[in-house]
Amino acid sequence: MDEKKRIFSAIQPTGMMTLGNYAGAIQNWVKMQDEYECIYAVADLHAITVRQVPADFRKNAMQLMAILLACGIDPDKSLLFFQSHVHQHAELAWILNCYTQMGELSRMTQFKDKSAKHANNINAGLFTYPALMAADILLYQADLVPVGEDQKQHLELCRDIAGRFNGIYGDVLKVPEPYIPKVGARIMSLQNPTSKMSKSDTNVNGYILLTDETDTIIRKFKRAVTDSDAKVEFKEGKDGINNLISIYVAATGKTVEETVKEFDGKGYGDFKLAVGEAVADMLAPVTKKYNDLLANKDYLMQVYTKSAEIAEKIAMRTMRKVYKKIGFTEK
Numbered sequence: 001m002d003e004k005k006r007i008f009s010a011i012q013p014t015g016m017m018t019l020g021n022y023a024g025a026i027q028n029w030v031k032m033q034d035e036y037e038c039i040y041a042v043a044d045l046h047a048i049t050v051r052q053v054p055a056d057f058r059k060n061a062m063q064l065m066a067i068l069l070a071c072g073i074d075p076d077k078s079l080l081f082f083q084s085h086v087h088q089h090a091e092l093a094w095i096l097n098c099y100t101q102m103g104e105l106s107r108m109t110q111f112k113d114k115s116a117k118h119a120n121n122i123n124a125g126l127f128t129y130p131a132l133m134a135a136d137i138l139l140y141q142a143d144l145v146p147v148g149e150d151q152k153q154h155l156e157l158c159r160d161i162a163g164r165f166n167g168i169y170g171d172v173l174k175v176p177e178p179y180i181p182k183v184g185a186r187i188m189s190l191q192n193p194t195s196k197m198s199k200s201d202t203n204v205n206g207y208i209l210l211t212d213e214t215d216t217i218i219r220k221f222k223r224a225v226t227d228s229d230a231k232v233e234f235k236e237g238k239d240g241i242n243n244l245i246s247i248y249v250a251a252t253g254k255t256v257e258e259t260v261k262e263f264d265g266k267g268y269g270d271f272k273l274a275v276g277e278a279v280a281d282m283l284a285p286v287t288k289k290y291n292d293l294l295a296n297k298d299y300l301m302q303v304y305t306k307s308a309e310i311a312e313k314i315a316m317r318t319m320r321k322v323y324k325k326i327g328f329t330e331k
């Protein structure tokens with residue numbers, strides 16, 4: 001009997017992955033593959049809560065699939081598929097919508113942020129986004145969900161929804177735990193270290209994309225906003241330096257203490273260059289693998305098709321149980 005705990009997580013195909021996604025989530029996705037049964041999805045259903053251009057959307061989704069494999073998601077160990085290919089995600093989302101309160105959804109900070117940003121398209125999907133996310137997780141009875149800090153509130157709501165459902169119908173849905181890294185859970189913009197690194201930033205120097213070239217990476221780090229202390233230490237108020245330390249830790253595997261010691265007495269110029277080089281070194285093999293994988297569409301299709309088939313079987317088990325408990329007439 002397989003006693004491994006189960007992991008579920010997903011990422012939206014709204015453009016190339018950033019260093020924030022990588023340090024906050026994907027690095028853990030990769031690390032957890034040996035110890036856990038891992039199920040990962042490209043969250044394309046979530047992505048249409050913001051308007052997408054079909055051709056770009058399709059391209060972004062495939063590129064994300066390729067970069068996830070290039071990062072080290074191993075299809076022999078884990079499932080990796082498109083969320084829209086397993087229709088049970090949308091189906092359970094509808095059901096969970098009926099067990100989620102308007103008040104809960106309106107408290108979500110991501111909803112508030114995104115409605116401010118896309119004021120001309122505050123659609124119902126954007127509002128009920130966390131119910132779909134809860135469906136993603138609960139469908140697979142996941143024990144743990146590796147995410148960055150920004151998804152914590154959605155995870156808490158997912159736990160509340162599962163608890164509420166179980167409260168009515170008995171033990172149907174596993175209540176999952178978030179799995180958030182100690183360092184790297186919130187990588188900040190290199191240009192504005194009080195806001196999170198995001199590819200939707202209008203300033204391209206604020207974020208690192210996994211496919212950025214080495215010299216672009218080094219240049220962006222050289223321009224990173226710091227402070228005037230000229231001391232590499234992890235301390236409240238030193239947002240820019242704290243962020244660079246977190247990135248260095250994520251890229252090298254060193255601890256914060258080791259990093260601070262290593263750069264004791266050195267200037268910010270040296271530190272920024274070292275961070276840039278560490279990130280470039282970490283990403284160079286990923287980019288190379290990515291280009292090879294992207295050229296092999298048949299292989300990608302084989303991975304996501306097979307994974308979706310297996311995922312669907314697991315999802316069906318939960319759906320059957322949920323339908324029965326709710327009281328739907330059996331077919």
Ligand code: TYM
Nearest residue numbers: 009010011012020021024025043147148185186187196197
């Ligand atoms: P998304 O696509 O915005 O981000 C994917 C993952 O990257 C993390 N992340 C960050 N971590 C650290 N620093 C940052 N600057 C940073 N930016 C992003 C996110 O926390 C996330 O873990 N709703 C989700 C996708 C999703 C999902 C799910 C996640 C859909 N269904 C079910 C978990 C479980 C999202 O938009 O992530």
